[in-house]
Amino acid sequence: MKTNVAILASGSGSNAENIIHYFEKSNLVEISLVISNKENAYVLERARRFNIPSAVVPKSGWETGVAVMTLLQQHQTTIDFIVLAGFLLRVPDTLLRAYPNKIINIHPALLPKFGGKGMYGDNVHKAVVAAGEKESGITIHYVNEHYDEGQIIFQAKCEVSPEDSPEDVAKKVHALEYKHFPEIIEKTITKSCLNLMKQNPKDSDRYSKSNNL
Ligand code: GRF
DSSP states (O other): OOEEEEEEOSSOOHHHHHHHHHTTTOSSEEEEEEEESOTTOHHHHHHHHTTOOEEEOOTHHHHSSHHHHHHHHHSSSOOOEEEESSOOSOOOHHHHHHSTTOEEEEESSOTTTTOSTTOOHHHHHHHHHHTTOSEEEEEEEEOOSSTTOSOEEEEEEEEOOTTOOHHHHHHHHHHHHHHHHHHHHHHHHHHHHHHHHHHOGGGHHHHHHHHTO
């Protein structure tokens, strides 16, 4: 039994595509669903190209979380783990409660710096350059009820030189995202499966066999 993952994304979805590609032949992870809050988000086209089911839940559906929970429950496969890859809305509390330590996000800077509401996409890289930072990078973290404040799982750095424009920084940060995000997802899911095995020894055989642990 593989771990079924849903990717949440609001925009282009280049990270989503990289993740989908990485896990195409995985025995551990199945990317089972892509959800966007925007019906014209390019990530939906990328999902179609890879034959991954996708859905749109408009902004109003994220406020109470009912619409997204219904979608996850009605989906043909139960979703076990959620990855935010450029998802711009707050994750509703119902979802956080249903997926404790099973929702992770990538932020394009070294948190706790340059995080919080409004700090997304190019805004982050512009702020990094304006502050004269000598380095930036990526932070992969668990999601909690506050923007960009969940426990940090992994960070990687890149240099920022005085000549760098926000676009230059974005390129360096994207390269780090593509390199590390899929691997960290894999490690985090493996850890989560191992914890589950400890908590439910009866299920351990099922998990270890199916996940090659
Ligand atoms: C990435 O930089 C990610 O860190 C941030 O949003 C951006 C999404 O880019 N959370 P893409 O849609 O994956 O190209």
